[in-house]
Amino acid sequence: MEVFVQQVINGLTLGAIYGLIAVGYTMVFGIIGMVNFSHGDVFMVGGFTALILFLLVTGALGFGAGAVFLAILVCLVLGMALTGLWSWTIERLAYRPLRGSFRLAPLISAIGMSMVLVNFVQVAQGARNKPIPPMLRDGIKIMEGNGFVVTLAYKQIVIIVVTAILLGIFWYVVQKTPLGRAQRACEQDGKMASLLGIDVDRTISITFVIGAALAAVAGVMYLIYYGVISFSDGFIPGVKAFTAAVLGGIGSLPGAVLGGLIIGMVETLWSAYFSIDYKDVAAFMLLAITLIFMPQGLLGKPEVEKV
Amino acid sequence: MASATDEKPASLADITRNALFWTVIALGLFILLIGLKTDQKDNTIVLVGRPLLLAGVLLSVFAGAFVIGLNNQRKQTALLAGKVATPSATLARIEPYIRPFLLAFVVAFPVIAIAGSGWQGSLKWIDNFGIQILIYVMLGWGLNVVVGLAGLLDLGYVAFYAVGAYSYALLAEQYGLSFYILLPVAGVLAAFWGIILGFPVLRLRGDYLAVVTLAFGEIIRLVLINWVEFSNGYAGISGIARPTFFGIPFTSDDDGFAARFGLEPSGIYYKIYLYYLILVLAMMTAYITTRLRRLPIGRAWEALREDEIACRALGINTVTTKLTAFAIGAMFGGFAGSFFAARQGFISPESFTFIESAQILAIVVLGGAGSLYGVVIAAVGIVGGFELLRELDFLKIVFGNDFDPAQYRALIFGLSMVLIMLWKPRGLVSSRQPSVALKETKAISSDLVKEGHG
Structure with missing residues (x-):
């Protein structure tokens, strides 16, 4: 029981990270119907940006509690901005010219872009793992029994709280602001939206930026949680977040978060009770099974093929 | 950036402003990731500034x-x-001569290599360039069936390559069977895996299919890594039997190839033999593909690529059509895999990573999906280009001694994939020959082309 509770806590934390990335996939898919293959690597770029910002701030201010707090804040704000800029540039240069082109062209361009990001970071920052000094090490004891202490680490609290707040802000933006309305309109019918005076290109750009900003938050959280990042860390979380988006129903925002939580849970429980070696296999199998038996996902609308 | 359809050409001031805009964007992108380097120093990471590099970029x-x-x-x-x-009409004019010339060149390649760089020097050219490029040509042609003809984006092609390689390695180890018996077995096994993996996923749309095939490719690799009793995990399988020349092994013993034919003992015969072996395999792939294109199934593939809904409306069973393309592509991958295992003598899961899939896909897509020549051009460019990059010593002088072109390999792939998509979304050689063409233009009576009579 205690082990199970602990695993659920860990799963929620991991699921929050996947959910943040999955929102980016699902939004982009919703609006232009494309699997943004490089999104996982945008997340990794976000993580690296956070790493460098974190080292800059703590290098200047030391490792006090206030400094760490400030560093995380700087990582979040600047990291979101800079990662958003990356995503904006990628969309502008590699995807926008291909809109309306040969069906596979944007996808292949995205695969190419993903390789560019991974290898750019490898070449620019080196191939080694990049650890940060451990922080927020302690936690709250929740329950104790059978010689096992269930703890809720402070960093898990930070991750879950920050994710919840940001998803709340994001939810507000999409549901209540003119920007969100334009975005939903483009998602439903791009051509009609443009006839009604919405700048579709701009809305798509903003969608990419928002998705990347949330991925950057996920990058910061990932860095806090694992304390290490490497250039190749975008691929597996990216595929898992995509799985989450598909599982929740691609195009559905609550679905992405729900899917993220399920994937995080499945992964931690699988590692705890079956085999840690095959945890990625479990996530990939879940993706395949979902797509085969339930392509519309948990909260998605069934797809209607139009000629 | 001003698009080509604008009314007025941009003035010099506009161009400068535009360039400045992108420079500012680049500053935002690179200020942290290039401007600062994270270096390892006594278990901690320290930041090192690189203002000069940033300025240069x-x-x-x-x-x-x-x-x-x-x-x-x-x-x-x-x-x-x-x-x-x-x-320009140049390509059309020289087109009839390309094929015989290319064929003659590849057949004569070992001779040219030996004549050009001597008995020992040619080893590198035949092995690193000839065989390596031909393996990728064959893989490209195999994947071409799936991506180019049937229009299914397969990101896990390397899984079938791995199935072929491990089938040969394990069966040869266990049962001591020869390469030529196991080659078809490996192909059949790979095709079988293609069907198993393809059957559930082929109902999916293009981009879903891409991600699921990617996941399957990773699953196979992860299983090969973790199932140590089966595949020996990371350590891989070594000492894989070499193919023989009609039972004559390529050794320096008395019954070896050189001794039997009264030749100087040398490693080169084996390489030349491997070269012709992969050449035959690749040619077989090309021949089968071109023949298949003319069969109803091949035309169904191409129709499927162009419009799946129309295909279904015309009564084509899209699932079996896709499945055959998937299985045949997988089979060629399996052949190439078993050749790879035989040539290397050692395989490990490291050889079958996603980057390998991406490289094969890059070859197909950059060359022009569906075009056999395009695949050859792209394979020579990409594989040969990187081998050449490794040879160029002056690059070390320019970029410093620790410059390793292999590091930039994937970066250049990625960039070239994006750029070629932007430049030519259908690949370098995008003109495809129709599978059926009328030999001569027929004069048709004007009665028949009147309105309403087609």
Whole structure:
């Protein structure tokens, strides 16, 4: 029981990270119907940006509690901005010219872009793992029994709280602001939206930026949680977040978060009770099974093929 | 960036402003990731500034944006003046000669290599260039069936390559069977896996299919890593039996190839033999593919690529059509895999990573999906290009001694994939021959082409 509770806590934390990335996939898919293959690597770029910002701030201010707090804040704000800029540039240069082109062209361009990001970071920052000094090490004891202490680490609290707040802000933006309305309109019918005076290109750009900003938050959280990042860390979380988006129903925002939580849970429980070696296999199998038996996902609308 | 359809060509000031804009963007992108380097120092990470490199990168971004702007302006001016460049007819004129010339060249390649760089020097050319490029040509042609003809984006092709390689390695180890018996077995096993993996996923749309095949590719690799009793995990399988020349082994013993034929003992015969082996395998792939294209199934593939809904409306069973393409592509991958295992003598899961899939896909897509020549051009360019890059010593002088071109390999792939998609979304050789063409134009009576009579 205690082990199970602990695993659920860990799963929620991991699921929050996947959910943040999955929102980016699902939004982009919703609006232009494309699997943004490089999104996982945008997340990794976000993580690296956070790493460098974190080292800059703590290098200047030391490792006090206030400094760490400030560093995380700087990582979040600047990291979101800079990662958003990356995503904006990628969309502008590699995807926008291909809109309306040969069906596979944007996808292949995205695969190419993903390789560019991974290898750019490898070449620019080196191939080694990049650890940060451990922080927020302690936690709250929740329950104790059978010689096992269930703890809720402070960093898990930070991750879950920050994710919840940001998803709340994001939810507000999409549901209540003119920007969100334009975005939903483009998602439903791009051509009609443009006839009604919405700048579709701009809305798509903003969608990419928002998705990347949330991925950057996920990058910061990932860095806090694992304390290490490497250039190749975008691929597996990216595929898992995509799985989450598909599982929740691609195009559905609550679905992405729900899917993220399920994937995080499945992964931690699988590692705890079956085999840690095959945890990625479990996530990939879940993706395949979902797509085969339930392509519309948990909260998605069934797809209607139009000629 | 001004698009080519704007009314007025951009002025020099506009171009400069545009270039400055992109430089500012680049500053935002690179200020942390290039401007600062994270270096390991006694278990902690320290930041090292690289202002010079950052300045250099920004300068090249500015220069690049400026040149692109100028180029666009030139094009626009030409467009406004009504001078539109017509596509040259050179390719069409030389096309009939390409095939025999290429064929003669690849057949004579070992001889040319030996004549050009001597008995020992040619080893490198035949092995690193000839065999390596031909393996990728064959893989490209195999994947071409799936991506180029049937239009299914397969990101896990390397899984079938791995199935072929491990089938040969494990069966040869266990049962001591020869390469030529196991080659078809490996192909059949790979095709079988293609069917198993393909059957559930082929109902999916293009991009879903891509991600699921990617996941399957990773699953196979992860299983090979973790199932140590089966595949020996990371350590891989070594000492894989070499193919023999009709039972004559390539050894320096008395019953070896050189001794039997009274030749000087040398490793080169084996390499030449492998070269012709992979050449035959690749040619077989090309031959089967071109023949298949003319069969109803091949035409169904191409129809499927162009419009799946129309295909279904016309009564084509899309699932079996896709499945055959998937299985045949997988089979060629399996052949190539078993050849790879035999040639290397050692395989491990490291050889079957996603980057390998991406490289094969890059070859197919960059060359022009569906075009056999395109695949050859792209394979020579990509594989040969990187081998050449490794040879160039002056690069070390320019970029410092620890410059390793292999590091930039994937970066250049990625960039070239994006750039070629932007430039030619259908690949370098995008013109495809129709699978059926009328030999001569027939004169049709004007009665038949009247309105309402087609």
